[in-house]
Structure formats: structure tokens, C-alpha cells
Amino acid sequence: MAEQFDEMLDAIAFVGDTLAPFFLEDPKTGGAQASFSAFASLDADAAAREWPFAETASSAPALREMVEGLAEGVTDDLVWEYRALFVGPGHLAAPPWGSVYTDRECVVFGETTLALRAWMREHGVARATDDKTPEDHIGLMLALMSHLCRTQPKSLDDYLCGHLLTWAPHYLEELAVAARHPFYRGLAELTRSTLLGIQDFRGLSVKLPRFYK
Template sequence: MDENMEAVVFAGSALAPFFLEDPRTGAAATAFEALRALDVADGGEEWPFVDASEASACLALMQEGLADGVGDDALVWEYRRQFVGPGHFPAPPWGSVYTDRECVIFGESTLALRAWMRGHGIQRTTDERTPEDHIGLMLAMLAFLAQERPELVDEYLCGHLLTWAPHYLETLEEATEHPFYQGLARLTRATLLGLQKDRELTVELPRFYR
């Protein structure tokens, strides 16, 4: 695996748990605590595909959001408001909500991603109730592809992830007032756009309905 793919693996696997795991009850406590202890200047220098000063600023925001601890009520409440529900999601974390005319989960883009995965023999690792185009799952799959199927990374980015994720992440940053998720949205968006630039990818954007 070349250095570029190693960087993709790192970015995808580092970011995905923060979108997937409840800060209080999830399985990413180690990742949250590591971020609390991080020297953000050093972290920014090491972060791939993003200018060091921007990466450091994003990491500092995330760290600010962890100042009261990983189990802090405000952090946990905001995670559940944005990613769990019930009720209205300020920035729904599924791609088809933005690209499907009806703004629904399990929409056409979800089915297209599912067919693409099936066509390449890629099996999902979560329950069938979770749409494949959840941002956390898609970042985790990006890391998996970079590790195991690097020849598919560009196709996946252009056809499925970069088509909607930067738009969603901009929406998430605007929809949350919590510094952790503001920083996470900014860092993830900058990483994906930096990756697109690094690999010189052209992405045809769909119409966004939300």
C-alpha cells in the first residue's frame, strides 16, 4: 500500500467513529480520549490532505467540545440529536436525503451504492436497518477500500461519497452549535475536498433537494 492510500486509511478510520459512536455508550471511548489528549498543533501537521493550520483549528474546536469530558451531557445530547433521533434531524447523515427528490432514506442513491457494493463483492458489516449511505459507514468503507481494494477508491469517491458528503458536512456545521461537531464537520469536509484535489478527481454533483 502506497503512502497516499495509507493516508486515506488513516483519515477514514480516524473520522468514522465520531459519526457512528455515541460518546457515552459507544465503542469509541479510546478515540475520544486520544483526541482530548492530542497536541492539536502536532496533530494538524500530521493530518493528511488538509493545510496544517486549518487542520489544527478544526482539531482545537473538537478538543474544546470535549473539555467537560466524553460523557458530558451537552456532547451526548448533540450526538443523539444529529445522528440518533427520534424526531427531526437538523442535518440527516444519509446521502439520499439530499439527493433524492423525496428527501428520504433508502432512496435511489442508497440503492445505487448497494448495487455498486454488490457488484464488487463488498459486504456490509452492519445491520440491514442502517442505510449504507450513512456518512460514518461511508468513511469507514473508504478506509476499507484504501486498505483492501485501492483500485476502487477513485470510483467510490467520484460516484458515491464526494457527490454529497461535502454538501452534507457544510449543512452539519451550520446546524450544530456544539464545537466538537462543528470541528468534526469542518475537518471531514476539508479532508474529502483535499483528497479530491490530491487525486485530481472530477465529480459530477447531483441536484440537492435539501
């Protein structure tokens, strides 16, 4: 049983480690060039059969879109799409922060952010970024999921139920609709199906908030 639990933690950590950089890093100027190159060379169907938690029927089309989106490498279209979806300037069609969806005013640093910040403080988890970056950014939260697998596995389910799974699947649906580039559309779909697969695998009951966006 302990070995199976460790294998599950390794698989969840792999998911976070693999996907988080794509939400956090500019394809051209960020630190994830190796990740983009690795995905560009994938055999999508073979990768889907090995991808954890998501059904192959969901992961295969998503991975194909991601590989297709990288067929010509890191193009200007890919870079502009990243900046349009995650950075700005201007209106973000699907902002990557949880409080935008769960706060009545649809603002960053809302109740979702403050609740996560308090949870991190209670569990001795240090901030990974400066004070100007909300903790409830999807990329940071995927990275935190991996961190908990390695350092505080007993806290993982509480984190998933109380913070990540409450809003991330909803946001990822919005992102899949907003994304025009196949890479980011596939990323949204793969991340969503994987997180829901983790929820199902762990048998987690998640109370969804009211969504204002």
C-alpha cells in the same frame, strides 16, 4: 511510485479509521471511548501540521474546536448533541444519509442508497450493518473508504467520485451549521476539508447531483 501510492492509501485509510467512529458511535454508550479520549489529549496545532490532505489553515481551527469540545470529557451536552444530530428521536437538522440530500423526496433508502448498494454488490463488498441501516451513512462510507484502501485500492477513485464525494461535502457544510457543540462542528469542518483535499490530491472530477436539502 508504488511506495508513494501505498503511503497515500495508508493516509486515506487513517482518515477513515479516525473519523468514522465519531459519526457512528454514541460518545457514552458506543465503542469509541478510546478515540474520544485520544482526541481530548491532542495538541491541536501539532496535530494539524501532521493531518493529511487538509491545509493547516483549515485543519488547525477544526481540531482546536474538537479538543475544546472534549476539555471536560464526555459530558451530557456532548452525548445529547450526538443523539440530536445522528439518532433522534425527532427532526434531524442534518441527517447523515446521502439520499436525504439527493433524492427528490428527501428520504432514506433513496436512489443514492440503492446505487451504493448495487456498487458494493458488484465489487463484492459485504454490508457492515443490518438491513435496517442505510449504507449511505457518512460514518459507514468513511469506514468503507478505509476498507477499499486495504482491499480494493483500484476501486477507490470510482467509489469517491461516484458515491462519497458527490454528497458528503454538501452534507458536512449543513452539519457544521447545525452543530451547536464545538466538537461536532469541528468534526464536520475537518472531515469536509480532508475529503476535498483527497479529491484534489487524486485529481478527481466529481459530477455533483442536484441537492434537494
